[in-house]
Amino acid sequence: MELTKTITAFTKIETKPRQRINWKSQRLAYLFLFPALILFGLICWYPIFQTIMYSFQEVNLSGFKGWVGFDNYRRMFGNPIFYIVWRNTLTYVLLSIAIGSMVPIVLALMINEMRRLSAFFQTLVYLPVLIPVVVGLIVWRQIYAPEGGILNGLLQLVGIPPQLWLQNPALAKPAIVVIMTWLGAGGTVLIYLSGLREIPLELYEAAELDGFSVLKRIWFITLPHISARIKIMLVLQIIFVAQVFTEPFILTAGGPANSTRSPVLEIYDTAFNQNNFGLASAWSVSMLVVLSIFSILYIFLQKKRPGEV
Amino acid sequence: MAISNRGVMSNTEWRSPKGRLIAVIYFLILTVAAVFVLFPFLFSFTAGFKTSLEVYKPGFHLLPEKWNWKNYADAWQRFKMVRMFVNTAIAAGGGVLAQIIVSTMAAYSLARLRPIGRNVIRALILITMAVPGIAYLVPRYIIMTNLPLIHVSLVNSFWGLWIPYACSSFMILVLTNAFEQIPKPFFEIAQVDGASDVRMFFMVALPLTSSLILVLGLLAFIALWGDFLWPYLILRNSELQTVSVRLFTLTRSFPINLYLAGSFIAMLPPTIAAFFLSTKIKGGLTI
Structure with a gap:
């Protein structure tokens, strides 16, 4: 400890005269930054700038055709699909909060409380996070299938008539949100578990001595301790769900009657099937605006707990 | 004094009759969750052994009438799964x-x-x-x-x-x-x-x-x-092409039993890795 102090004091004096710009060390600093700057420029900053430019142009895979002002935006807002797609997004988000947001909290609480098999259950719920999303979806598509789908077979055993899970506009979105929960809950469980393990056990001990019931202990001690994490995970969930693409792309292709179509799926179709990059970029800008708000909220919440996932 | 071994409930509470009831409820709910998580794995595993006619048969029958091991060998070879994994x-x-x-x-x-x-x-x-x-x-x-x-x-x-x-x-x-x-x-x-x-x-x-x-x-x-x-x-x-891309494009042109078998094979390496790495992931997720 004494040595540390000495060295710190020593270097403090030494660093004082180094206030002037040292060009040699600046060269090294930028040498280290160089790959990141080049790649971020090429892959992120320049494309973000381009998206905004494209949204005012007529442009396709073969190149620039001309400036069109706000035409792309007019077409986007004039198309009823725009409102359908954003309403779908809102429904996805609300459904996923209703179905999916509580599940990880409850699972984490139970896994943490188990005296045995806790590690086993933890690994198990994390499993779907590890497998490629597409592979999981291919299997789920067959579970939901109208012909020989095993879910209908299972429900028949308890007397429920077969349903067209992914072909019925009323059922398709909830069916997809169930899969999203299956795919994503495990990762969130791990994040809550690490939060639960940080809670000082003395608090529970004291509460128990004071006669607090188990439910009260969870309500007054456990949940407040992980509430910051819950907030962050909710915002993250909204950001992820609003970007949903793979699920409707593989399971329904946006159908039936556009009831599962998401903004990203619309961007994909406009760009790569209709070859209209200008209109797709106008769509992208609308996404950029909506998601940036939530991302800024996430970074703001994150700032209070730096360094955490 | 630091308390090291308890959860929300203390160990004595956990062993009391009320605690045991809660433990059983927790265990049942976690088991239901586990079955839900594992079901697609199990389904693709057994469906991979069926003939494609049998996969489309209505009703609930998880196990195949006959275990066609050849499906898995077929999927492995015809999908060039080695290539797929190497690419990924x-x-x-x-x-x-x-x-x-x-x-x-x-x-x-x-x-x-x-x-x-x-x-x-x-x-x-x-x-x-x-x-x-x-x-x-x-x-x-x-x-x-x-x-x-x-x-x-x-x-x-x-x-x-x-x-x-x-x-x-x-x-x-x-x-x-x-x-x-x-x-x-x-x-x-x-x-x-x-x-x-x-x-x-x-x-x-x-x-x-x-x-x-x-x-x-x-x-x-x-x-x-x-x-x-x-x-x-x-x-x-x-x-x-990588596993995700290849399996997605294959589903258009191959019989259902084969691509379910292929899907199960594709799920295996991450699953095996999960059980080896579970302690690492647990410790490291919050940085």
Whole structure:
């Protein structure tokens, strides 16, 4: 400890005269930054700038055709699909909060409380996070299938008539949100578990001595301790769900009657099937605006707990 | 005195009749969750043994009438699954490696080398975290089909994956924090010994954060292993396609029993890895 102090004091004096710009060390600093700057420029900053430019142009895979002002935006807002797609997004988000947001909290609480098999259950719920999303979806598509789908077979055993899970506009979105929960809950469980393990056990001990019931202990001690994490995970969930693409792309292709179509799926179709990059970029800008708000909220919440996932 | 062994409930409470009831309820709910999680695995495993006629048969029958082991051999050979796995390993492995190299260097510079304008650079990196990648997918794709200045197309090349994969604002952010948190004396002692900044990067910064880098790399590998949309756009040649892309395109042209068998095979390596790495992931998810 004494040595540390000495060295710190020593270097403090030494660093004082180094206030002037040292060009040699600046060269090294930028040498280290160089790959990141080049790649971020090429892959992120320049494309973000381009998206905004494209949204005012007529442009396709073969190149620039001309400036069109706000035409792309007019077409986007004039198309009823725009409102359908954003309403779908809102429904996805609300459904996923209703179905999916509580599940990880409850699972984490139970896994943490188990005296045995806790590690086993933890690994198990994390499993779907590890497998490629597409592979999981291919299997789920067959579970939901109208012909020989095993879910209908299972429900028949308890007397429920077969349903067209992914072909019925009323059922398709909830069916997809169930899969999203299956795919994503495990990762969130791990994040809550690490939060639960940080809670000082003395608090529970004291509460128990004071006669607090188990439910009260969870309500007054456990949940407040992980509430910051819950907030962050909710915002993250909204950001992820609003970007949903793979699920409707593989399971329904946006159908039936556009009831599962998401903004990203619309961007994909406009760009790569209709070859209209200008209109797709106008769509992208609308996404950029909506998601940036939530991302800024996430970074703001994150700032209070730096360094955490 | 620190209490080490209890949960919300103490051990005596847990063993009381009321505690036992709660334990049983917890166990049942977790078992239901486990069955729900494992069901698609089990379903694809057994359906992979059926004939495709049997898969389409209505009603609930999980087990096949006859175990056709040949389906799995067929799927393995006809889908060229070895090729698929190798491609995915190249894409994800190369991506993680590039990400680690680019991020550690940038983070070291931002945390230790005080480049002029570092606050602007930090802000620009933070912005890319706030803007979802999906929103600038289209121009990014055009850039990849025709790189500026050198006019090379990276479609059907792993470089088309590695270059975007190398950019991770998240990893730069976490590593910058980590490098800043290394106690100053570590560097100062090295400096007294005459170590240069480059040498301190390799001898101080990297070794002290190696376990963090390992966890970040692992998480990145998991994410890249299952990536779909970008490889789907870039890898059009079936010989190069990754697991996700290949299985998706195959479902259009192969019988259902074969691609369910193929799907199960594709789920195996991550599953096996999960049970080996479960302790690592547990310890490392919160950094």
